[in-house]
Amino acid sequence: MPRKTELATPQLAKTPTGIPGLDEVLLGGLPTGRPSLICGSAGCGKTLLAMTFLVNGAARFNEPGVFVSFEESGQDLSDNVASLGFDVPGLIAGKKLAIDHVRIERSEIEESGEYDLEGLFIRIGYAVDQIGAKRVVLDTLEALFACLSDEAVLRAELRRLFAWLKDRGLTAIITGERGQGTLTRSGLEEYVSDCVILLDNRVEDQITTRRLRIVKFRGSAHGTNEFPFLLDDHGITVVPLSSAGVGHVISDDLVSTGVPGLDAMMGPHGIYRGSSVLISGVAGSGKSILGASFAAATCAVGERCIFFSFEEAAEQLVRNVASGGVELQQYIEADLLRIETKRPSSYGFEMHLAHMQRELDRFRPTAVIIDPVTSFRGPDSEVHALLLRMLDMLKTRGITTIFTSLTNSAERTSQADFGLSSLMDVWVSLVDIESNGERNRGLYVLKSRGMNHSNQIREYLLTNDGVKLVDAYLGVAGVLTGSARLAQQAQATIESLHQREEIARRRREIASRRAVTERQIAELQVEIESQEAEVARLIAQDERRETVFESDRVAMGASRGVHANGEDKVRAP
Amino acid sequence: MDEQYDLRLYVAGQTPKSMAAIANLKHICDTHLAGRYSIQIIDLVETPQLAIRDHILAIPTLIRRLPEPVTRIIGNMSKSERVIVGLDIELRSAAQ
Structure with a gap:
């Protein structure tokens, strides 16, 4: 995982679990080369989480792992996770994974004198060496408390075991049952102080919610909230919901x-x-x-x-x-x-x-x-x-x-x-727009950040062809919808018809007035022409009389013996 | 008549605990099972795979393979009465 080096503090290397969300919460993963404690009550997913850690390590991060089981047999473990698509037998055959079932039954064992758990160390060491393991799971160590009576020895040995795991640089998960008032029944948290994860299975109102919390993670920041996690056919998914912020992606698209x-x-x-x-x-x-x-x-x-x-x-x-x-x-x-x-x-x-x-x-x-x-x-x-x-x-x-x-x-x-x-x-x-005994559907954009938007209430129809917005008809009382809108549409049609008729009527009127006017113009024309003709006639008459008068005068002058030379101008009217 | 005791003692290296266990066990067997026992000492440092095969957890572990059933005793065998009970010896000596 690229996150590993990116988020881990330089002095603290982390090992990714490969569990969706968990690495995010852990800011990279579990502390590398150190034991981590996972505690929780029965059935809260400890074993599955631990197994997922190993399988992911083996299959995805090339880190082989050893599962030391104090409770379930290898076969059971492998069957339990087969439904998640984990091919445990395949990984075992490929020397990527080893399961060591430490079978312990108290009734078989008689104690006589001092002993230690070197046998367990040898077993783990052997299994680790065989496949070059980097990861180890001990599930659950507390079973030892049930089979060995000398608790002082056991505690000393556990302390030694964790130190030994650290010395060998193994990234380990130790699981423990939740105790009354303590994280684990036998106080394992005393020994594993680097990283403690608590799984919780709470029922409220008959609804179960699984939650995970990082109780402590020495030397590293981590998400402190309770994070819900899912446990289903997709395995474990931790959901770091609170890691979301307001740093959204903004788009103009x-x-x-x-x-x-x-x-x-x-x-x-x-x-x-x-x-x-x-x-x-x-x-x-x-x-x-x-x-x-x-x-x-x-x-x-x-x-x-x-x-x-x-x-x-x-x-x-x-x-x-x-x-x-x-x-x-x-x-x-x-x-x-x-x-x-x-x-x-x-x-x-x-x-x-x-x-x-x-x-x-x-x-x-x-x-x-x-x-x-x-x-x-x-x-x-x-x-x-x-x-x-x-x-x-x-x-x-x-x-x-x-x-x-x-x-x-x-x-x-x-x-x-x-x-x-x-x-x-x-x-x-x-x-809903209720009026005139019907209910119609109206839609409006109440707000739209960062864009101007229509302030109109628009009627919309749910048709066989999808949602259709219809044009708004604004009446005196607001937007008109449904039959009121249809009535308004009909009204508008009638009005426009009226208007057209009115225009036609006006046109006809104007046409006829034009005809009248033109006729009048023609009459006046005729009149003026007749008057002009009259004037012309009078002028002609006058001229004629003038001519007659002139000729009479000439005739008269001639008769009196006068030349007409000096008196030409008199002739003009 | 007398059953043969087939014992295996698992140790890890030459630690004081291991050495004490070997000595203590030998002493108990010589006392109570003279002539009818065999002890195989298995050093898990040399053969760690046997720790897994034989389900060894604590060291030292003594396994009585015969007579059946298989029983286990852990510890340095310093409490001989516990060993005798664990190996189910006393009853047999009484029957003798």
Whole structure:
């Protein structure tokens, strides 16, 4: 593991356990060349943890290991972990692993005088030398207390054993049963002082939560909290939930919500990658379909998505959203989508987070849907903490997340979001608009960090073809929806028809007025022309008379014997 | 009539404990089982694999292989009465 040298303090080398999460909590691993104590009550996973440490060492880190079992036989041990995919017989055959079952039965043994445990040392030493082991597990040493009566000798020998393990540079795990008021029943913690890990199996409200805590780790920093861990068919996974912080990956990348109209309501046309979106709404408002639309949009561009469904079974969800026009089956088959269904009550919160984190790290989705987040019931502070950690977990991984939240119809922004809304980047609220005896669906973007967004309440329809946003019709009383909207649309149609008719009428009117005017113009023209003609006639008449007069005057002059030379100008009128 | 005692004593090197165990055992056997015992001393430092094969934990360990059943005694054999009980000798001497 590259983390080993990176995180370990220079003076303290660490040996990775290879157990997911544990190395993170230990900041690298167990102290190299020193014994570590793992204690816990029966059935809390000590042996499995120890075995995983050895198997990982042998198979992944090229560090062979010896398992000294004081309780189970080699065969039992090997069978127990076979279901986890650990090939113990194969590792043994490959000289990577050795199991030494130290069978001890008190009834067989008579004690007479001084003795020591050199035989045990020789056995371990022999097994270690045979395969060149670097790791050793002693599970559980306390069985010795049951078979040897001389406790003083035993304690002295244990002290010597740990010193011997250290001398040989073996990284060892010693397991011990939890005692009353002490970490181990026989006080093994006195001898192993370098690293002590406590496993705990707590039952609260009939729900079991496994937790792990580093009690001490001399010479090294370590996570101090209790960390939940999973113990199932994937082996041990420790989930260092609290290691998440606010150091999120920030992206300017936009992703589609899967509903074009909703994208358009966000300023930059979509939501930022890695942001968290809260969709709150009452029952039946289509939260799951919106979530599924987002899932489908994610998968459609070839990215992976996990849909955590806390209320519907996977098949049911697929069927239900398919009727709403969102096809998920194809993406499940293409291994792009996974639907994880878990009842909120089936685990404690820690286990849910742990499970979720493991799935995230395993499937590596870019988008996650939590449907609905309100299904977690418990004290508010705990639920809030759960959701906060869930959010951090998703954010640090840069996963775009949709949380759906069921609200009470009475209170639109209900307490049921556990103060989650303030942590969300985008909050889309689905509301019921009740008017005129019908219920319609409205959607608005309550907030959207870092982008301007529409302030409109938009009506949306759950059609056979997915979620559709319809254009808003604003009436005097606000946005119009449903039949009111249809009425408004009809009204608008009628009005525009009226308008067209009015225009046509005006056109006709103008045309006829134009005709009248033109006629009048023509009449006036005619009149003026006739007047002009009259004037012309008069002028002609006048000229004619003038001519006659002139000729008369000339005739008269001639008759009087006068020349007309000097009086030409008189002729002009 | 007399059963043969087949004994194995496991030691680790020439430690005082080992040496004492050998001496003490020999003395007990000579006293109570004269002529009908054999002791094999096994030094686990030389043959460590026998520690695993024969399930040895404490040193010194004495194993009575015969007569059956197999019994074990650990310690330097300084408490001879415990050894005699452990080897089930006394009863047999009485029966004799």
